[in-house]
Amino acid sequence: MAAETAPSIGANTAPRHVAIIMDGNGRWATQRGWPRLVGHRRGAERVKQIVRACPDLGVGWLTVYAFSTENWKRSTEEVIGLMGIFRRYIEREADGxxxxxxxxxxxGSxxxxxxxxxDLMASIEARTAVNARLNLTVAINYGGRDELVRASTRLAAKIAAGQIDRPTEADLAACLDTAGLPDPDLVIRTSGETRTSNFLPFQAAYAEYEFTQTLWPDFTPDHLATVLDRFGLRDRRFGGA
Structure with missing residues (x-):
């Protein structure tokens, strides 16, 4: 449970916070006989389109999984290429x-x-801190278990300092990377995989999930709108009858 708790959402209501596991960039490129990095570049372009579409679809918070703690296992060439894509994305999109x-x-760490x-990350965070039309969170070198370990360390330090007596879920949430953000209402994973891949395990405890066969570079704003329509038909009871 994050510091800002999402309200119960009923039928025909858009999710306030959507989180996306953007999977399938490499496969998209490989299927076309292209280098995997071409797929990652196309995926970055898709992020721009989804970001622009979210406010009109009623989504105020968007979190995207860009690079996991496990992605360091990929080839050196791919990792270096991905880091370059991240840098260029921030530089090119800052003004927009x-x-x-x-x-x-x-x-993420x-x-x-x-x-x-x-430095680029810190700069654009500071520059956009007053904005509120859409809250975009990018997970880079992020792993849910790693986040929980780091959060537990912070919480233990507060307990040792006498700042907290009997820790609660809210106390732990305040030590997470996502402190102050609402929990996701909907988590989408593209490419046909049905794993959560260590993404927001604490925050997404009550999220709805949608797994789609569409590879991320092909996931258009129209695809997102269709998923949101299906979400609006779900009955979210949060443990109630």
């Missing part, structure tokens, strides 16, 4: 996001990231 009212934040990338 600032002008369009998008607030950009990052979650930054220690292993290149210093220049870390």
């Amino acid at each position: 996001m600032a002008a369009e009212g998008v607030r950009l934040r990052f979650i 930054r220690d292993r990231l290149d210093g220049k990338l870390q």
Whole structure:
């Protein structure tokens, strides 16, 4: 449960917070005989389109899974290429996001990231901090278990300092990377895989899930609108009758 708890959402209501596991970039490129990085570049272009579509679809919070703690296992060439794509995305989109009212934040451990990338991330976070039309969170070097370990360490330090007596879920949530963000109402995974892949395990405890066969570079705003329509038909009881 995050610090800002999402309200119960009934039928015909858009999810306030959508989280997306953007899977299938490499396969999309391979199917066409292209290098995997071509797929990742197309995937970055798709993010831009989805970001622009969200406010009109009633989505105020969007979290995308860009690079997991496990993705370091990929080839050096692919990892370096991905980091370059992240840097270029931030540099090229900074002005547009600032002008369009998008607030950009990052979650995940930054220690292993290149210093220049870390500086760019901090700069655009500060620059867009006052925006509120869409809250975009990008998970880079993020893993849910890693986040929980880091959050538990922070919580233990607060307990040791006497700041907290009997810790609650809210106390732990306040120590997560997502502190202050509402929990996701809907988690979408593209490409046909049906795993959650260590993505927001604490925050998505009560989220609805949608798994689609569509590869991420092919996932258009129309696809998103269709998924949101299906979400509106779901009855979310949060443990109630």
